[in-house]
Amino acid sequence: MVAQVIDGKAFAAKVRAQVADQVAKLKEENGITPGLAVVLVGEDPASQVYVRSKGKMTVEVGMNSYEHKLDAETSEEDLLALIDKLNNDPSVHGILVQLPLPKHLNEDLVINSIDPAKDVDGFHISNVGLLGTGQKSMVPCTPLGCLMMLRDHHGSLSGMDAVVIGRSNIVGKPMAQLLLGDSCTVTIAHSRTKDLPDVVRRADIVVAAVGRPEMVPGDWIKEGATVIDVGINRIERDGKNKLVGDVDYASAAERAGAITPVPGGVGPMTIACLLANTLTACCRANSLPEPEGLTA
Ligand code: NAD
Numbered sequence: 599m600v601a602q603v604i605d606g607k608a609f610a611a612k613v614r615a616q617v618a619d620q621v622a623k624l625k626e627e628n629g630i631t632p633g634l635a636v637v638l639v640g641e642d643p644a645s646q647v648y649v650r651s652k653g654k655m656t657v658e659v660g661m662n663s664y665e666h667k668l669d670a671e672t673s674e675e676d677l678l679a680l681i682d683k684l685n686n687d688p689s690v691h692g693i694l695v696q697l698p699l700p701k702h703l704n705e706d707l708v709i710n711s712i713d714p715a716k717d718v719d720g721f722h723i724s725n726v727g728l729l730g731t732g733q734k735s736m737v738p739c740t741p742l743g744c745l746m747m748l749r750d751h752h753g754s755l756s757g758m759d760a761v762v763i764g765r766s767n768i769v770g771k772p773m774a775q776l777l778l779g780d781s782c783t784v785t786i787a788h789s790r791t792k793d794l795p796d797v798v799r800r801a802d803i804v805v806a807a808v809g810r811p812e813m814v815p816g817d818w819i820k821e822g823a824t825v826i827d828v829g830i831n832r833i834e835r836d837g838k839n840k841l842v843g844d845v846d847y848a849s850a851a852e853r854a855g856a857i858t859p860v861p862g863g864v865g866p867m868t869i870a871c872l873l874a875n876t877l878t879a880c881c882r883a884n885s886l887p888e889p890e891g892l893t894a
Contacts, residue, residue, distance in 0.1 A: 599821060599822060599852070599853060599854070599855065600851065600852065601825070601850070601851040601852075601853075601854040601855060601856055601857040602751075602855065602856040602857075603851075603856075603857060603858075603859060604747050604751060604824075604826075604856050604857065604858045604863065605859075605862065605863075606743070606747065606858055606859075606862055606863040606864055606865065606866050606867050607862045607866045609746070609747060609750065609866075609867065609870075610743075610866035610867045610869070610870035611866075611870075613746070613867070613870040613871070613873075613874060613892065614655065614658070614659055614870050614873060616874075616889070616891070616892065617659045617870070617873045617874055617877050617889070617892065618658070618659040618660055620877055620889045620892075621659055621660040621661055621877060622660055624877075624880065624881075624886075625660065628884065628886065630880065630884055631660070631661065631662050631689075632661045632662070632691045632692070632876050632877055632879075632880035633661060633662035633663075633664060633689045633690045633691055633692070633876075633880075634652075634656045634661055634662070634663055634664070634690075634691070634692040634693075634694065634718065634872075634873075634876045635664040635665075635666060635684045635687075635690045635692065635693050635694070636649050636652055636653060636663070636664070636665050636666070636694045636696060637666045637668065637677070637680065637681070637684075637693070637694070637695045637696065638665070638666070638667050638668070638696045639668045639669075639670065639672050639677060639695075639696070639699055639700055639703065640668075640669070640670035640699075640700050641670060642698070645696045645697075645698075648696065649665065649667075649696055651869065652694070652869055652872060653665050655869050655870075655873060656873060656876070659873050661873070661876060661877075662689065664684075664690060666680060666684075668680070670700050671700075672700075672703075674702070674703050674704065674707070674708070677695075677703060677708060678707075678708070678711050681693065681695070681708070681711050681712055682711070684716070685711075685712065685713040685716065688883075690716065691716060691876055691879045691880035691883055692716055692718035692872075692875060692876035692879050692880075693712050693713070693716045693717065693718065694718055694719050694872065695708055695709065695712065695719075706723075709721045709722055710722055710723050714736070715736075715879060715882065715883065716879055717736050718736055718739075718872055718875040718876050718879055719736075719738060719739065719872075719875075720735065720736040720737045720738040720739070720742075720772065720875070721738065721767070721768070722736075725737075726767070726772075729772060729775050729776075729894075730775055732779055735894075736875055736878070736879065737772065737776065737871075737875070737893070737894045738768060738769070738772045739867075739868045739869070739871035739872045739875060740768065740769050740773075740807075740828060740864060740867070740868045740871070741769055741772045741773035741776050742776070742871040742874070742875070742893075742894060743864055743867025743868055743870065743871045744773060744776075744805055744826045744828065744864055744867070745773075745776045745777070745780070745894060746867065746871070746891075747826065747858065747864075747867065748777075748780075748803060748824065748826065749780070751824060751856055752824070754780075755777065755780040755781065755782050755803070756780065756781040756782075757781060757782070757783070758782045758783070758802040758803055759782070759783050759785075759800055759801050759802045759803070760774075760777045760782040760783065760784050760785070760801060760802065760803040760804075760805065761784075761785045761786075761787055761797055761798055761800070761801035761803070761804050761805070762774045762777070762784065762785070762786050762787065762805045762807065763787045763788070763794070763798070763804070763805065763806045763807060763808055763814070763844070764787075764788065764805075764806070764807035764808045764809075764828070765786050765788045766807065769807040769828055770786060770788070770807050771786070773805050773807065773828075774786045776894055777803070777805075779894065782803065785797060785800075785801070794818075795817075795818045798814065798818040798819065798820075799818055799819075799820055800820065801820060801823055802820065802822075802823055802824065803823065803824050803826070804819065804823055804824070804825045804826070804845075805826045805828060806825070806826070806827050806828060806829055806843065806844035806845050807828035807829065807844070808829055808844045809829055809830075809831065809844065810829070810831070810844055811829070811831035811833050811842050811843075811844070812831075812842055812843070812844070812845065812846040812847075813844055813845075813846075814844055814845040814846060814850065815846045815849055815850070816846060816848070816849025816850040816851075816852055816853050817849070817853070819850050819853040819854050820853070821853055821855075822853075822854070822855040823853070823854050823855060824854065824855055824856045824857070825845055825850055825854045825856070825857040825858065826858050826863070826864060827843035827844055827845040827847070827857070827858050827859075827860050827863055827864065828843075828844065828864045829842075829843040829844030829845070829860065830843070830860065830861075830865060831843065831844070841860055841861050842860055843858075843859075843860030843863070845857070845860075847859060847860065874889070874892040874893070877889055877892065878892060878893050
């Protein structure tokens, strides 16, 4: 079998276009422009790149983008004061604090100081609890993007065996909750899992979120399974820098029914879902119907 490639780049462009349409409608019919505030503390180069591209895409879909760049020595008190200001600003519908934060700042405390209704990353403890109990919440962007691609490919996921490799709070755990919410039988595998190949071989859906280059070989994949590769790993091969996923794409593509590439799979969906979450937060804040197909 040669796998169908799930084109995350094209899918993300479709999601952004859908968001842009809804934003235009909100402006015209309700006079509301959704706004996303991004807070960056320090000068981490990768974070700077992410924040820049988030800001650019926010503006491209017609939303207001507010960037707050604070220096690396910013005190917790000052950061919390800024978040409080954004929580109370009606023109801000989404707040994202770029992680990781400098070591002297308590990440949990900072994230949990964001108004849960504006927590477009879905990391606030209230949103984690709401998702875990199947209630309306803000859903973390990367797993939401994976879910959208799976639903688009399969329609219903009901009754499918899903294995999520990785149990992080950002990807693995919320991904498992979302798959459970769509009535999959879910296994979460991690670094202590016994006989990982055997666990993965049973899966109709494999979501790999580990951070180890090409650790899942093709012969772990059940014939016809759908493979979602969340991993982003920088490696050097043949003297060149390359991005690879957690799955060995070439061998997995020979057995899978469908697979996401790296790059161009899950990655572009993450920012698209951040914009979708900001739109959802804006609609909820104004008691307007939520956009269809853009939430869990
Ligand atoms: P993490 O380091 O927080 O978690 C990794 C998980 O993998 C852990 O739960 C650990 O138990 C598990 N693990 C480690 N070694 C393992 C092994 N040998 N076998 C099975 N499980 C093992 O990472 P994370 O934040 O969840 O990110 C995972 C990957 O996804 C990284 O490559 C990251 O760059 C990528 N990522 C991509 C996006 C995106 O937008 N595409 C977003 C977030 C993370």
